[in-house]
Amino acid sequence: MTESRIRSAALRSKIVSAAEAAAMIPDGAHVGMSGFTGAGYPKAVPIALAERIAARHAAGEHFKIGVWTGASTAPELDGALAKADGIELRMPYQSDPNCRRRINEGQLDYIDIHLSHVAQYVWFGYFGKLDVAVVEVAGALEDGRLIPSSSVGNNKTWLDRADKIILEVNRWQNPALEGMHDIYYGTDLPPHRRPIPLLTTHDRIGQPYFFCDPAKVVAVVETDSPDRNSAFSPPDATSRAIAGNILEFLEHEVKKGRLPQGLLPLQSGVGNVANAVMDGLQHGPFENLTAFTEVLQDGMLNLIKSGKMDFASATALSLSPEAAEEFNRDVALYRKKVVLRPQEISNHPELIRRLGVIAMNGLIEADIYGNVNSTHVRGTSIMNGIGGSGDFARNAYLSIFMTPSTAKNGKISCIVPMVTHVDHTEHDVQVIVTEQGLADLRGLSPKRRAEAVIANCAHPSYRPALDDYFERALRESPGRHTPHILSEAFDVLTALEQDAEAEPRRVTAA
Numbered sequence: 231m232t233e234s235r236i237r238s239a240a241l242r243s244k245i246v247s248a249a250e251a252a253a254m255i256p257d258g259a260h261v262g263m264s265g266f267t268g269a270g271y272p273k274a275v276p277i278a279l280a281e282r283i284a285a286r287h288a289a290g291e292h293f294k295i296g297v298w299t300g301a302s303t304a305p306e307l308d309g310a311l312a313k314a315d316g317i318e319l320r321m322p323y324q325s326d327p328n329c330r331r332r333i334n335e336g337q338l339d340y341i342d343i344h345l346s347h348v349a350q351y352v353w354f355g356y357f358g359k360l361d362v363a364v365v366e367v368a369g370a371l372e373d374g375r376l377i378p379s380s381s382v383g384n385n386k387t388w389l390d391r392a393d394k395i396i397l398e399v400n401r402w403q404n405p406a407l408e409g410m411h412d413i414y415y416g417t418d419l420p421p422h423r424r425p426i427p428l429l430t431t432h433d434r435i436g437q438p439y440f441f442c443d444p445a446k447v448v449a450v451v452e453t454d455s456p457d458r459n460s461a462f463s464p465p466d467a468t469s470r471a472i473a474g475n476i477l478e479f480l481e482h483e484v485k486k487g488r489l490p491q492g493l494l495p496l497q498s499g500v501g502n503v504a505n506a507v508m509d510g511l512q513h514g515p516f517e518n519l520t521a522f523t524e525v526l527q528d529g530m531l532n533l534i535k536s537g538k539m540d541f542a543s544a545t546a547l548s549l550s551p552e553a554a555e556e557f558n559r560d561v562a563l564y565r566k567k568v569v570l571r572p573q574e575i576s577n578h579p580e581l582i583r584r585l586g587v588i589a590m591n592g593l594i595e596a597d598i599y600g601n602v603n604s605t606h607v608r609g610t611s612i613m614n615g616i617g618g619s620g621d622f623a624r625n626a627y628l629s630i631f632m633t634p635s636t637a638k639n640g641k642i643s644c645i646v647p648m649v650t651h652v653d654h655t656e657h658d659v660q661v662i663v664t665e666q667g668l669a670d671l672r673g674l675s676p677k678r679r680a681e682a683v684i685a686n687c688a689h690p691s692y693r694p695a696l697d698d699y700f701e702r703a704l705r706e707s708p709g710r711h712t713p714h715i716l717s718e719a720f721d722v723l724t725a726l727e728q729d730a731e732a733e734p735r736r737v738t739a740a
Contacts (some may be wrong), residue, residue: 234376234397235369236450248274251364251396251449252282259294259361262352262388265303265526266546266573267500269733272364272398273455276307281551285314294318298352298360299526300383300545300573301345301617302326304458312338312438322348323615334611341375342605345524345618346577349387352663353419360631363392366453367396367440368403375439378411378570379403380457386413386572389440401454401622406561412436412568425474426443428581431495431520431543446550453491461550462528465506468634471504476590479661479668481515483628489588495522497582497622498530499591503632503637505529512538522587524576524618526555526568533566535560543569577618582625589626591619591635591651596687597649598670598680598700600656602631609650616653623658635689637662645683646712647699651717662687676712677704 236242254277255261265271279295286293296319297311310328311317320329321341328359332338343351364387369377378385380403388393403663414436416424428435465473475511483489493516498504508529511519519539521530525548533539547570549557557564575581582589592606593615602623603609605616623629631654633644642665656679662669667686671679684696700713 234452235401235405236443236452237372238370238374240374240444241370241397241447241450243268243276243570244447246449248451248453249282251275251451252278252344254396255279255295255362255364255447256392257286257293258295260298260358260364262298262308262360262365262384262392263303264365264379264381264385264388265307265385266300266381266383267302267548268304268459269457269546269548270293270366270379270383270385270403270645271299271303271402271457272308272366272396273306273453274398274436275364275396275454277310279311280314280316280330280596283311284314286497287315295722296320296356296357298348298384298388299323300381300385301649302614306458308367310522313739320439323617325614330612330614340612340615342612342615344577344620345577346621349384349417349572349574350419352391353388354385359393360388362394362396363388363540364402365389366397366398366400368405370397371439374442374444374549377408377438378413378440378443379407379664381412381603382413382572384571384573386415386440387574389442392446393444396451397447397452398453398595401452402456404561406565409438410565410568411438413438413440413572414575414576417574420510423626424577426578426581428575431522431585432541432569433680436571438721447525456483456551457547457554459551459554461552462505463502465502465509468665469503469506472632472634472663474505475665475668476507476632477510477514477651479663480588480714492518492520492567493522494586494588494627495543496588497521497523497589497591498527499617499619499625500525500527501592503592503634504590508533512536522576522582522585524573531564534564541567541569543571543576545573562698573618575620579621579625582622583608586624586627587622588628588630589619589622590630591623593631593644594634595646595649596631596659596683597646598696599676599681600659600662600679600683601652602654602662603649603651604631604653606651620654620658623654628660629658630661631659631684635687636692640689640691643696644688645688645692647696647697648716651675664689666690
């Protein structure tokens with residue numbers, strides 16, 4: 231028989247089935263659940279809760295809850311609850327297709343928030359009372375302290391603020407995770423805040439465990455289920471070209487004396503392009519790299535394994551199944567090189583600014599003046615959310631946004647006259663990179679930014695339309711600081727986004 235991960239007698243006495251635990255969550259509850267990019271989310275209780283909700287709906291009864299997490303989760307949580315129409319409000323980030331569809335159909339309220347803000351907003355009471363926390367952990371000590379699992383996210387806040395706590399203790403999570411975490415309990419509220427004493431990515435300033443009031447724990451569920459992370463696609467020609475442009479730029483910054491030989495701490499968003507950049511660094515000239523980021527992806531894991539990266543600070547693992555297997559096999563190595571922190575620390579604006587982070591994030595579209603839309607399709611339909619990109623973009627030493635120049639097999643330009651939704655203003659965007667090239671926008675006025683973005687980042691098929699629009703805006707715009715012909719900007723945008731059979735090079739400005 232497998233030895234129980236629950237060493238606390240008090241917690242062992244509260245072991246129940248997932249269905250019994252789910253029955254303790256009432257209609258209308260605000261529920262804080264663990265999970266960050268498919269890591270460390272509860273695996274059993276959300277499914278049991280979704281089944282309960284479906285049964286209640288079949289009987290003609292109302293049953294919906296508010297779901298608060300660290301970031302995106304997995305089909306067993308967001309997917310199951312959204313499919314059962316069991317979510318009334320979702321925050322702060324999601325990536326599930328069922329959840330996204332209900333949001334865009336107006337059936338589910340969604341609050342898209344900078345990830346660094348969530349914990350303090352909950353402490354301030356902006357969202358009301360947190361009724362229940364459902365948190366996955368890797369184990370519990372004799373005195374009730376909890377061993378965090380593969381993500382930390384907002385779990386500290388959920389455990390502190392919830393009236394009732396349901397724990398999932400997952401045997402699949404590697405027991406050697408114990409000691410990898412740094413849970414900081416010094417984030418007081420204004421006016422009693424103190425400086426956070428973190429000076430380098432390596433520093434440990436907290437505890438390796440969560441503190442938890444055992445009197446609030448109403449149920450403990452034992453599970454043995456893997457995290458649900460997707461495999462990354464191998465770098466293709468486009469992502470390799472983007473990575474190459476970024477590496478060339480970083481080398482140039484080192485030569486100019488604006489970056490040290492080992493660069494500054496790296497932050498990288500989630501996805502195939504971001505992972506390709508990490509793969510490119512594997513073959514680049516930089517040594518002794520560090521990371522201060524949200525998630526540790528395959529590419530960073532490989533940099534640590536090869537010795538290129540000395541240390542990585544994150545709030546979650548976001549590994550493909552193969553990389554997760556490798557991590558678990560070599561966890562003794564990675565424990566010395568990785569620390570997982572609460573996202574209120576991993577995404578903290580003051581720390582990002584002080585450490586001088588190099589931020590690299592993706593986008594949906596960028597306009598010619600450097601404004602970035604990273605959340606909405608055609609201005610009204612949410613894709614995923616802003617996540618932590620704003621935390622890093624506004625406060626980074628270098629704020630880089632990267633994207634292929636086109637989408638939908640070349641039918642849509644990702645460089646447009648005016649973005650349909652602004653997440654990151656031109657003031658927070660220093661560098662835009664596509665496979666076509668790189669536009670360094672630092673020190674440029676709006677008109678000079680437009681010239682650089684069109685010339686270096688736009689796909690050649692769309693460059694004439696963008697040039698034509700910009701030239702006419704220079705002549706006809708009422709104001710000449712940031713020239714726009716507003717009605718035509720949207721006409722051109724519609725043409726550029728038209729998913730039509732026509733060849734992209736036939737699209738011209740209206």
